[in-house]
Amino acid sequence: MFAKLIDKLKGTQAPAVKTPEIMGLRLGASFELDPLAIRLILDELTIDSCSPTQIIKAAGVVELDGxxxxxxxxxDDAWLQVVAEGxxxxxxxxxxxxxxxxxxxDVANQQAWDSLLKQEIGAESYQLQERSYNRVWTSAGDYHNPVHxxxxxxxxxGDYSVTDQFTMLFERELSDQxxxxxxxxxEEKEEHAGYLSRSLVISTGITLTSSQLTIHG
Structure with missing residues (x-):
């Protein structure tokens, strides 16, 4: 106890880690979804269910030129993404x-990884459960290189990890526009054991308006 007090007085105590936070969203916070907004389209979505109240267990941030x-x-095996510009x-x-x-x-080898990045992930469309999604990000050619x-x-x-991600966004129309x-x-990540793990992570989602989201700090 006294050692910690002396370190604090000397200014040697480690500063608190600043974790990602915006709109009141942060580690340990929770948010609620308008259940009606989800219920009206749930039958059309890839997911089978969506919890109306969700607790934040981890938080990440990506910086991309402004x-x-x-x-x-x-x-809820979910993630809320918030994009801020400027x-x-x-x-x-x-x-x-x-x-x-x-x-x-899992991506088993280098050949599969190269094929994923150069031929698959940036195609004009992607099929999932017999549903066709069209690429959102545009390109001069038929193929769009994934965005790093x-x-x-x-x-x-307060512990953190860093993951390199090569990404692409697609979408499909629902009946309510x-x-x-x-x-x-x-994704590529250097594990603690010293080896490089690679995987393809597939997620589906919907856009939310401010009226469909209530944040509890």
Whole structure:
């Protein structure tokens, strides 16, 4: 106890870790979804269910030349993504989407990894459960190289990991003129044991408006 007090007085105590936060969303916080907004389209979505109340268990952030992508991972096997452009304040938020993890596929070798990045992930369309999603990000050619993101993700204990992601966004129209998004992320991560793990993470989601989301700090 006294050693900690002396360290504090000397200014040697480690500063608190600043974890990602925006719109009141942060580690340990929770949010509620308008259940009616989900119920009206649930039969059309890839997911089978969606919890109306979700607790944030991890938080990540990606910085992309004046754009910040915040991701808040929940206890519903989901993640809320908030995109801010031109600044990190609430007033800079331009998009909010709720994604649920669909599947994570191991990438076994270099050949499979190269094929994923150069031939598959950036195609004009992607099929999932006999549903066709069209690529959102445009390209001069038929194929769009995946967009690289480096995400720093924190857990509730303050520990963090860094993951390189090669990503692509797709969407398909729903009956009420909304869309269901499909997010593909080919991910590389150096594990503690020293080896490089690779996987394809598939998630589907919907865009939320401010009236469909209530945040509890």
């Amino acid at each position: 754009t910040w992508v915040y991701r808040f991972y929940t206890d 600044g990190r304040g609430d007033e800079h938020v331009v998009d909010v989407k709720l994604f649920h993890f669909y599947d994570t596929l 993101m480096s995400e720093k993700t924190y857990d509730v204990g 909304r869309t269901e998004s499909l997010f593909l992320s080919a």
